[in-house]
Amino acid sequence: MSAPAASDPTKPSPPPRPEMGIRRGLASRIVGRTGGGLAAVLLALIALFWLMPTFGLLVSSLRDPQEMSKSGWWKVLGKPSDLTFSNYDKLLDNKDMTRAFFNTIWITVPSTLLVILIGSLAAYAFAWLEFPGRDWLFLVVVGLLVVPVQVALIPISKLYGDTGLFGTITGVVLFHVAFGLPFAVFLLRNYFAGIPRDLLEAARMDGGTDLTIFFRVILPLGLPAIASLGIFQFLWVWNDMLIALIYADTESAPLTVALQSQSRAFGANIDVLAPGAFLSLIVPVLVFFGFQRYFVQGVMAGAVK
Structure with missing residues (x-):
């Protein structure tokens, strides 16, 4: 029986077969591509939307009651001078x-x-x-x-x-x-x-x-x-x-x-x-x-x- 032929070290090795590598699913590839700055921006936007009702309540608490019934709280962002603490004074006066x-x-x-x-x-x-x-x-x-x-x-x-x-x-x-x-x-x-x-x-x-x-x-x-x-x-x-x-x-x-x-x-x-x-x-x-x-x-x- 003849001895097996020695492998040539100068010969390039064949590429790995697909089943030998780690197969990544679609979800893992999406997470890998968006794990940097895009994910941080997305989380920041979610946090802003989550805080929006709290910010709206804060602005509403600083508005005149008559103005609250006429327009939304976001209207005051163009006129910050309309904000007042008189509502909190009334709150403190309410026993x-x-x-x-x-x-x-x-x-x-x-x-x-x-x-x-x-x-x-x-x-x-x-x-x-x-x-x-x-x-x-x-x-x-x-x-x-x-x-x-x-x-x-x-x-x-x-x-x-x-x-x-x-x-x-x-x-x-x-x-x-x-x-x-x-x-x-x-x-x-x-x-x-x-x-x-x-x-x-x-x-x-x-x-x-x-x-x-x-x-x-x-x-x-x-x-x-x-x-x-x-x-x-x-x-x-x-x-x-x-x-x-x-x-x-x-x-x-x-x-x-x-x-x-x-x-x-x-x-x-x-x-x-x-x-x-x-x-x-x-x-x-x-x-x-x-x-x-x-x-x-x-x-x-x-x-x-």
């Missing part, structure tokens, strides 16, 4: 709206802080403490995530009527805390469970108690997830109208309920509605952008190890 704004703060801030505190303590217990029935109890907490708010409206109304909490800010806060805790425990427990055990064992060897470990180790390392939870809870409570409409009276109603009641006479008080709606919108936006860095870290925390 119902100012009281509703402060009621919103008294409802939102305690609801957010209590959910963060109680939820983080419970999440630490579910993640790192051993006690009988821990896993089953955590499954119950996870199951509470699917319970709709509407299921508890009538029973809680009867309970609030018996305890004197109906129509108070305290009753609204307690309702938001109760329905915010399952999500808080679920989110924070999964994040706390990913903290290295060596850090906790080192803290215990140094004589740290569970509270010391929680405040000195868990909370600083869990700040991204806690910030994400705080943003979710703040936005949910600040923008809520259903719970406040049922459990809050006139003196304890938040800004959403006040705007809803003012909208019944839309043509007569547009000068109060426009700045009030913008004020109700801009506060959550500022909170989100203020904690955006921690929010992104919390959302992406489980993506890479």
Whole structure:
């Protein structure tokens, strides 16, 4: 049998067969070609369209009420001198709206802080403490995530009527805390469970108690997830109208309920509605952008190890 002929190094190698290369689909080719400046321009245009209603509401809140009924808000772009802050002066002089704004703060801030505190303590217990029935109890907490708010409206109304909490800010806060805790425990427990055990064992060897470990180790390392939870809870409570409409009276109603009641006479008080709606919108936006860095870290925390 003859030996196989040696290949000639000077001879060019044949081109690779099509099946040997990586076949790219139509979608991947489109993404590859538009992944540069064109994609950035497209995203910028989408962001501008997304911010257009907010900008329109801002301009409307600075216009004269009579002009609002005659033309669209974009007409003022040619005459910026027509913008005025008189609508905000009327808003501040309206006692119902100012009281509703402060009621919103008294409802939102305690609801957010209590959910963060109680939820983080419970999440630490579910993640790192051993006690009988821990896993089953955590499954119950996870199951509470699917319970709709509407299921508890009538029973809680009867309970609030018996305890004197109906129509108070305290009753609204307690309702938001109760329905915010399952999500808080679920989110924070999964994040706390990913903290290295060596850090906790080192803290215990140094004589740290569970509270010391929680405040000195868990909370600083869990700040991204806690910030994400705080943003979710703040936005949910600040923008809520259903719970406040049922459990809050006139003196304890938040800004959403006040705007809803003012909208019944839309043509007569547009000068109060426009700045009030913008004020109700801009506060959550500022909170989100203020904690955006921690929010992104919390959302992406489980993506890479």
